[in-house]
Amino acid sequence: MKVIKASKERPLSAAKDLRAAVGAIIDDVRENGDEALLRYNEKFDSCRRSALRISKEEIAEAYAQLSNEEIDDIREAAENIRGFAAAQRATLKELPAYSPKPGITLGHRIIPVHSCCCYVPGGNYPLYSTALMLAIPAKAAGVPRVAACSPTMKGTDKISPKTLAAMDIAGADEIYAVGGAQAIAAFCYGTEQISPVDMIVGPGNSYVAEAKRQCYGQVGIDFAAGPSELLIIADGTADAEIAAADILAQSEHDRVARGIVITTSEKFAEEVVAEVERQLDELPTAEIARSSWNDYGEVLLADSLDEAIRAANDAAPEHLEIQTADGEKVAEKLYNYGSLFIGGNTAEVFGDYASGTNHTLPTMRAARYTGGVWVGTFLKTCTHQSFTAEAMRELAPLVTRLARGEGLEGHARASEKRFNKK
Structure with missing residues (x-):
């Protein structure tokens, strides 16, 4: 392979310092809740609003600042994304009943996570298209509570009107004016104004990515994007x-x-x-x-x-x-x-x-x-099973032997006691 135009190696980031800084923000939000969020909003974005959740009046105000063409463009893009997400959802089927042997019924359900947060970056540009890409597949998956958040425009108390309109068009149930690692911590652990969620999705800067890494386990994530x-x-x-x-x-x-x-x-x-x-x-x-x-x-x-x-x-x-x-x-x-x-x-x-x-x-x-993120990101495939008495008696000896082979006597007895019941 001949190099026509070479690139530099990516610089080694100060990973240790980043982990420490993000960890301190997460701990601050866990301990101090909204007080920490409001403080970080002012520190990083010069935002001094006290109510983090966006009101219906603010959403209407955002629409009023956009032209009809801008709104129509967002809606047309949303319809294409929504249609593809619906088509993807239709490919994911439940398995109500599979029987490997008489009397054994196995299956799975496709269950949406109960709540998620869609993190929409602000940064250099109002990335309102990301609001569509996150909230629409979540809604198509059937997530009951879809929250969205974004940092405010620098020096204001407002989210970009295009981002806010896109969040609404995408179907977000709740919208909050908060960003950065502190937003990830808030939706992971909850504060006075923000209830925690089961999953956080969306791109962001290195602080957001690191916060998602540190919060993973307490909350689900899509991935940590670079x-x-x-x-x-x-x-x-x-x-x-x-x-x-x-x-x-x-x-x-x-x-x-x-x-x-x-x-x-x-x-x-x-x-x-x-x-x-x-x-x-x-x-x-x-x-x-x-x-x-x-x-x-x-x-x-x-x-x-x-x-x-x-x-x-x-x-x-x-x-x-x-x-x-x-x-x-x-x-x-x-x-x-x-x-x-x-x-x-x-x-x-x-x-x-x-x-x-x-x-x-x-x-x-x-x-x-x-x-990447898709409708399946927000879905869980959860299995279930049921046994008749006859099927239980047929399988129990095998399970008992396998359990004892691993040295797990409690497992063996849980199977054996059923078999020995008259």
């Missing part, structure tokens, strides 16, 4: 202008986002590098995008598509685009990715916003063992 990633597999038929645009779409997320191109064409590789530089000169978000591209952008020349495919599977990227002459054939050989985009017409940003698939995806090679 910087955004895009990998493009391309051959000589790909369009360098399109590929460069997709790379920069990822690069503008933040300075540690990563855009990678693996191609079998050296001519295309050189064209992509030149095209990225050209487009950066006219990109409004060039300051962040250029930093990301310069530090973490990468262009590699593979000897064959098979070598490119092996490299992509090893990288397990968050977003994986195929821009080759036969994208479907390449797709069959790929197995590690958060979401796959096949063909030059299929922009990664379509999935970010409105195609219907989810954009909350695993990063930092987590796609090796998990997919």
Whole structure:
């Protein structure tokens, strides 16, 4: 594999300091509840509101600040996401009765978690699309209580009106003006104004990700997401202008986002590098995008598509685009990715916003063992069983022997006593 444009190694974060800082915030929220949340709201966002929950009047005010077109756009995207989530839910079936032997009935139910929190980041941009991506599949799964939270706009007591409207359109039952590690702690352990939930989903900065790690176990999480990633597999038929645009779409997320191109064409590789530089000169978000591209952008020349495919599977990227002459054939050989985009017409940003698939995806090679947020994230497959007396008497001797073989006499007797009952 020839390196056309190299990237830096990601800096080793001060993980120990981060863990300590986040742990201190979590402990503060557990001990001091809302007082700690209000204090952190003011410290980090200059927000001085005392009521953390957003009122109906504030939601109406948010709608009033948006144009009809903006509201219609959010609703149209929501319908696509809702339709795909409903179709996914329909594939998950309950198993009411399976009988391995006469008198034994086994089965499972598909049960939604009872409550969840959808964490919608604020940061540099109002990421209102994330509100749709989180709350809609939760509602499609049948979660009875869907809460959502987001930090307020810097120096105000308000969540971005677009984010607030999107949360409402997505069906959130409760909305709170709070963000950061403190929000994760609040929804994990509860405060005076916030009742704890069973699961927390959504991306965030390093503090949010670390808080989710530390709270996992007390509360369920989707995964701890890191910087955004895009990998493009391309051959000589790909369009360098399109590929460069997709790379920069990822690069503008933040300075540690990563855009990678693996191609079998050296001519295309050189064209992509030149095209990225050209487009950066006219990109409004060039300051962040250029930093990301310069530090973490990468262009590699593979000897064959098979070598490119092996490299992509090893990288397990968050977003994986195929821009080759036969994208479907390449797709069959790929197995590690958060979401796959096949063909030059299929922009990664379509999935970010409105195609219907989810954009909350695993990063930092987590796609090796998990997919992204989907309706199944909020569902539990819970088994059940029942025995007739005859079936119990047939199976009990086997279970008794197996239990004694492990040295667990109490287990053996729980089986044996049933067998010995007249």
